[in-house]
Amino acid sequence: MAKSYPIPQASNNPKDFVIATMGSHSALQILKGARDEGMRNLVICKKGKERPYKSYGVADEIILVDEWTDWNEALEEELMKRNAIIIPHGSFIAYLGHERVQKMRTMYYGTKEILEWESDRRLEREWLEKSQLMLPRVFEKPEDIDKPVIVKFHGAGGGFGYFVVKSPEQFYEVKRKKYPEEEDFVIQEYILGVPLYIHYFYSPITKELEIMSLDKRYESNADSIGRIRAEDQLAANIYTSYTIVGNIPIVVRESLLPELFEMGDRVVEVSKTLCGKGLFGPFCLETIVTRKLQIVVFEISARIVAGTNPFIEGSPYTQLKYDVPMSTGRRIAREIKQAIAAGRLDEVLG
Numbered sequence: 001m002a003k004s005y006p007i008p009q010a011s012n013n014p015k016d017f018v019i020a021t022m023g024s025h026s027a028l029q030i031l032k033g034a035r036d037e038g039m040r041n042l043v044i045c046k047k048g049k050e051r052p053y054k055s056y057g058v059a060d061e062i063i064l065v066d067e068w069t070d071w072n073e074a075l076e077e078e079l080m081k082r083n084a085i086i087i088p089h090g091s092f093i094a095y096l097g098h099e100r101v102q103k104m105r106t107m108y109y110g111t112k113e114i115l116e117w118e119s120d121r122r123l124e125r126e127w128l129e130k131s132q133l134m135l136p137r138v139f140e141k142p143e144d145i146d147k148p149v150i151v152k153f154h155g156a157g158g159g160f161g162y163f164v165v166k167s168p169e170q171f172y173e174v175k176r177k178k179y180p181e182e183e184d185f186v187i188q189e190y191i192l193g194v195p196l197y198i199h200y201f202y203s204p205i206t207k208e209l210e211i212m213s214l215d216k217r218y219e220s221n222a223d224s225i226g227r228i229r230a231e232d233q234l235a236a237n238i239y240t241s242y243t244i245v246g247n248i249p250i251v252v253r254e255s256l257l258p259e260l261f262e263m264g265d266r267v268v269e270v271s272k273t274l275c276g277k278g279l280f281g282p283f284c285l286e287t288i289v290t291r292k293l294q295i296v297v298f299e300i301s302a303r304i305v306a307g308t309n310p311f312i313e314g315s316p317y318t319q320l321k322y323d324v325p326m327s328t329g330r331r332i333a334r335e336i337k338q339a340i341a342a343g344r345l346d347e348v349l350g
C-alpha cells in the first residue's frame, strides 16, 4: 500500500519532526524521552484528562479532543502539517481500534501489520509457538478441564473477570453466574509461578536486541487475597480478578538473562517471516516463571507497555549500557532521531 503521508524525506534534521502520542498509558515517558533527545513533542488528550501533561510540564503542545471518535481527518491534517510521528501504546490501540490505526495516514512508528498477529489469539499463538517458546496448554472445550485453568473471556478487559476453575462443573457454574451470554473465551492451563514481564527493544537500525527492564503488575484483587486468612477467603467467596492498578520494577536472577535474550531473538526472527518489516521497537513478553524456572509465555505486546513506566530515569539494565538515563520512551526517540539523521526513517515507520 502506498504511503499517503508526505514524508519529508529530504530532511535529515530531527527538529523538523514532532514525536506525538495519545495522553494515557505511557505518554509521560514518551514525551519526556523525546525532550531528552532534543526533539519536539505533542500529546493528544481527551478534554479533562490533560492535567498530568500540564502538571509535569513534559509536553510542548497539547491538542484536546472531546472524544476519541474525534480522531478524524481534520486531526490527522493537523498532525501531518507538523510532521508528527505517532508513537502507539496500549491505550492508543485499545481506544482507536486496529482498523482505524491501519487506515491512519500520519507517520506511525512501528509495524502496523504485526497488530493483526498480536490481536488474534490463534495467530499470536502460532507466532509464539514458531518462536519455540513454552506456552500454557489450551483446552479446546470445557469438558477437557482436568487441572486448574484460567478462563479468559474476551469481554473481560484488563484481566477483570478472569477466573480460575479446576473442573468442567466449576466452569459451567461460574459461567452461568457471571457470563451467561458470552461464548468468546479461551481456557488456558493455570501456570503456578511468579509473573515476569520482559521489556525488549529491537532496533532495525543497529540490528540489536536490548532488554530494557522488567516488571510485575500490581493487580486487584489477585494481589490482595493473600492479605486475608485462607478460611476467610473461602467464607467471602471471592473471585480472583486481575485488574491492573500499577507496575512494580523487577531485577531478575542474572542466570536467567541469557535465556531471556534468546527468547526475544527468536520472536523477532520469526516475526520477519510473518509480515513485511517484522517486529521492531519496544515489545514485551508476558510470562510466568515456575518453581522449576520454566518461563511460560502467555502473551506478547508488540509495543511499549506500561510496565516500563517505573523506569523514566532508566533501569539497572539501561544504566549498564547507556551513560544517560534511558527509558524505553527515550530509546524510541533516539531510534527515530538516528533513523532521520541517517535518511532511514522509512525503515522504522509502519
Ligand code: ATP
Pocket: 136, 150, 157, 158, 159, 162, 188, 189, 190, 191, 192, 195, 217, 219, 242, 244, 286, 288, 298, 299, 301
Ligand atoms: P494485557 O493488558 O497485556 O492485554 P490483560 O490485562 O488482558 O493483559 P493478561 O495479561 O492476559 O490480561 O493476564 C492478566 C493476569 O492473569 C496476569 O496477572 C497474569 O499473571 C494472569 N495470567 C494470565 N494467563 C495466565 C496463565 N496461563 N496462568 C497463570 N496466570 C495467568
